[in-house]
Amino acid sequence: MEQPLVSISNLAQELLITPRTIRYYEEMGLLTPLHHEKMSQRLYGPRERARLTLILRGKRLGFSLAEIKEMIDLYDIDRTEGLQLERTVAYGEKRLQELEEKIQELILLKGELTDYHQQFTELLKKRNQERPKKEDAPRQQ
Amino acid sequence: MEQPLVSISNLAQELLITPRTIRYYEEMGLLTPLHHEKMSQRLYGPRERARLTLILRGKRLGFSLAEIKEMIDLYDIDRTEGLQLERTVAYGEKRLQELEEKIQELILLKGELTDYHQQFTELLKKRNQERPKKEDAPRQQ
DNA sequence: AAAAGGGTTGACGTTCACGTAAACTGGTGT
DNA sequence: ACACCAGTTTACGTGAACGTCAACCCTTTT
Numbered sequence: 588m589e590q591p592l593v594s595i596s597n598l599a600q601e602l603l604i605t606p607r608t609i610r611y612y613e614e615m616g617l618l619t620p621l622h623h624e625k626m627s628q629r630l631y632g633p634r635e636r637a638r639l640t641l642i643l644r645g646k647r648l649g650f651s652l653a654e655i656k657e658m659i660d661l662y663d664i665d666r667t668e669g670l671q672l673e674r675t676v677a678y679g680e681k682r683l684q685e686l687e688e689k690i691q692e693l694i695l696l697k698g699e700l701t702d703y704h705q706q707f708t709e710l711l712k713k714r715n716q717e718r719p720k721k722e723d724a725p726r727q728q
Numbered sequence: 729m730e731q732p733l734v735s736i737s738n739l740a741q742e743l744l745i746t747p748r749t750i751r752y753y754e755e756m757g758l759l760t761p762l763h764h765e766k767m768s769q770r771l772y773g774p775r776e777r778a779r780l781t782l783i784l785r786g787k788r789l790g791f792s793l794a795e796i797k798e799m800i801d802l803y804d805i806d807r808t809e810g811l812q813l814e815r816t817v818a819y820g821e822k823r824l825q826e827l828e829e830k831i832q833e834l835i836l837l838k839g840e841l842t843d844y845h846q847q848f849t850e851l852l853k854k855r856n857q858e859r860p861k862k863e864d865a866p867r868q869q
Numbered sequence: 870a871a872a873a874g875g876g877t878t879g880a881c882g883t884t885c886a887c888g889t890a891a892a893c894t895g896g897t898g899t
Numbered sequence: 900a901c902a903c904c905a906g907t908t909t910a911c912g913t914g915a916a917c918g919t920c921a922a923c924c925c926t927t928t929t
Contacts, residue, residue: 595906606906611887627895628906644837648830649790652886662844672852679845686838689789690831696785697827703803704820711813736876747876752917768925769876793916 592621592630602639609639615652617642617659648689658682733762733771743780750780756793758783758800789830799823 595606612618613629618638620629631639638659645655660666661679736747753759754770759779761770772780779800786796801807802820 605888607889608887610907615886641837641840644833646886647790648834648837649788658841661848662841672848672855676845676848676852679841679848683838683841683845686834686841690834690838692785693789693827693831693834696782696789697824697831699782700799700803700820700824700827704817704824707802707813707817707820711817714813746918748919749917751877756916787916 592632593636595620595629595631598631598636598639601636602643604643612639612642612652615656617652617656733773734777736761736770736772739772739777739780742777743784745784753780753783753793756797758793758797 593601595609599606599609609618613620618631618635620631620635622629641659641662642652642655645658646652650658661675661682734742736750740747740750750759754761759776761772761776763770782800782803783793783796786799787793791799802816802823
């Protein structure tokens with residue numbers, strides 16, 4: 588039974604962050620929970636939850652909140668309505684291009700580290716051949 | 729004519745960063761230029777340049793300097809010599825695993841944004857069909 | 870000898886992304 | 900009515916990653 592609307596600390600708990608973090612993202616314009624007018628509490632629905640997971644994903648990937656905000660603003664139909672769609676689309680293409688470049692760079696980095704890793708692994712193998720352990724090395728940590 | 733040893737500001741210029749940044753990385757233990765004993769200046773060879781590019785790559789990908797330092801320390805034969813190779817290798821495997829996860833997450837993010845992008849593109853197409861521009865829309869920016 | 874052009878070491882300032890604490894408010898159980 | 904809990908605002912604190920500035924060498928040019 589997924590409640591459609593949850594409180595700030597519930598949402599925070601669910602996503603393993605603190606309420607403060609959520610409020611901060613709102614303060615930065617990344618979230619807009621139901622909190623208008625004369626309501627004393629913030630309530631978060633599926634839309635805000637989706638945004639938050641997007642934000643957290645972006646953070647894990649090393650994007651700044653400003654960059655993430657740009658992505659979210661692109662992804663937000665309402666906000667973009669009435670804006671020049673051509674520009675928006677072109678801009679989105681640029682961002683996607685950058686994402687692809689980032690992926691390639693990550694793959695490159697992984698390749699580098701993999702190389703060194705293999706060197707080490709072989710070095711380890713040789714050592715174990717030279718002076719193997721008395722008892723067959725136990726596999727438990 | 730690639731000089732094997734360059735000054736700090738030369739290196740900074742080459743990599744589009746500031747000398748301060750380079751000194752900071754040294755202070756954090758990420759770089760060890762020739763600066764021992766009784767030398768008044770720092771000099772950077774190919775080894776340090778390689779490290780620096782690795783650092784910058786890591787930064788672009790959102791890793792903290794602490795994380796990057798871990799990678800570098802793995803990648804550094806001298807420093808690891810005498811250390812428990814088994815642990816090093818195991819640890820490296822964990823890092824590589826994390827890298828792979830990050831790649832997957834990036835691909836996921838790109839997928840999400842691509843979806844939204846296509847929605848927008850189609851929206852734009854429809855609009856242009858409804859009320860096409862007087863003159864056939866010119867394709868130049 | 871004096872000035873100029875890098876390089877060096879502090880040391881303090883700054884931005885981002887929150888952490889933390891205080892003081893207040895609003896509904897809820899007893 | 901009162902305690903209690905969850906949420907809110909306000910504000911100051913913090914760690915990472917540098918920026919900026921001052922004051923002090925060397926070395927080279929004039």
